Amino acid sequence: MTLAAGHPGFLSPTGVEVAFLLVGVATLGAALVTVTTKQLVHAALWLVVALGGLAIEYLLLTAEFIAWVQVLIYVGSVVVLLLFGLMLTKAPIGRSADADSGNRWAALTVAAAAAATLVWVVVDAFRSTWIDLSGAAQGSAKVTGASLFRNWVLPFEALSVLLLAALVGAIVLSRRKNGAPS
Numbered sequence: 001m002t003l004a005a006g007h008p009g010f011l012s013p014t015g016v017e018v019a020f021l022l023v024g025v026a027t028l029g030a031a032l033v034t035v036t037t038k039q040l041v042h043a044a045l046w047l048v049v050a051l052g053g054l055a056i057e058y059l060l061l062t063a064e065f066i067a068w069v070q071v072l073i074y075v076g077s078v079v080v081l082l083l084f085g086l087m088l089t090k091a092p093i094g095r096s097a098d099a100d101s102g103n104r105w106a107a108l109t110v111a112a113a114a115a116a117t118l119v120w121v122v123v124d125a126f127r128s129t130w131i132d133l134s135g136a137a138q139g140s141a142k143v144t145g146a147s148l149f150r151n152w153v154l155p156f157e158a159l160s161v162l163l164l165a166a167l168v169g170a171i172v173l174s175r176r177k178n179g180a181p182s
Contacts, residue, residue, distance in 0.1 A: 016060055019060055020057060020060045020061075023053055023056050023057055023060065024053075024057060026053055027049075027050050027053030027054060027056075027057065030046050030047075030049040030050040030053060031046075031050040033046045034046040034047045034050055040086055041083070041086060044079055044082050044083050044086065047079055047082070048075055048079050051070060051071075051074045051075045051079065052071070052075055054070055054074075055067045055068075055070040055071045055075070058070060064141075065141040065144050065145075066144070077163075078163070081163055081166070081167060084167065084170070085166060085167065085170040088170040088171055088173075088174040089170050089173050089174055
C-alpha cells in the first residue's frame with residue numbers, strides 16, 4: 001500500500017486534526033445537553049455553545065467566512081430570537097414537565113437513524129478526498145458570497161420572513177390576556 005506523495009498517512013494526525021476532533025467531541029456534548037435538558041433557557045445557552053463549536057470547526061477547516069456567518073447569523077440572530085421568544089411567551093424559566101413529551105426512545109431512534117444516514121452519505125461522498133490544511137484556502141469570500149446570493153438568496157429571505165412571523169406571533173401571544181378571546 002503506497003501513500004500519495006507528501007501525505008503523512010492516516011494514523012499520523014496533525015495538531016489541527018487533533019484540535020478538530022476535540023472541538024467536535026465538545027460540540028457533540030453541548031448538542032446532547034441541548035436536547036436533553038428540561039430547562040428551556042439552559043437549552044438555548046447550550047445551543048450557543050454547540051453553534052460556537054461549529055464555528056470553531058469551520059475556522060479549523062480554513063473557512064473563515066462561513067465561520068463568521070455561523071457566528072453572526074446563528075449565534076447572533078437565531079439564538080437571540082429564540083431567547084426573546086422564550087421571554088415574550090412567558091415560558092417557564094426553571095424545570096418544566098412540558099419540556100418532556102415522553103417520546104425519548106422514538107426521538108433517539110430517529111436521531112440515530114438520521115445521524116447514521118448523514119455519516120454514511122458524507123463518508124461515501126468524500127471517501128477519496130483529502131483536505132490539505134497546510135496550503136492556502138481554496139475558496140474566497142467573493143466566490144462564496146456570489147454563490148450564496150445567486151443560488152441561495154430565496155431560501156435566506158424565506159427564512160427571514162419565517163423568523164419575523166415567529167417573533168410577531170410571540171408578541172401577539174404574550175400580549176393576549178389569559179382567558180380573553182382573540
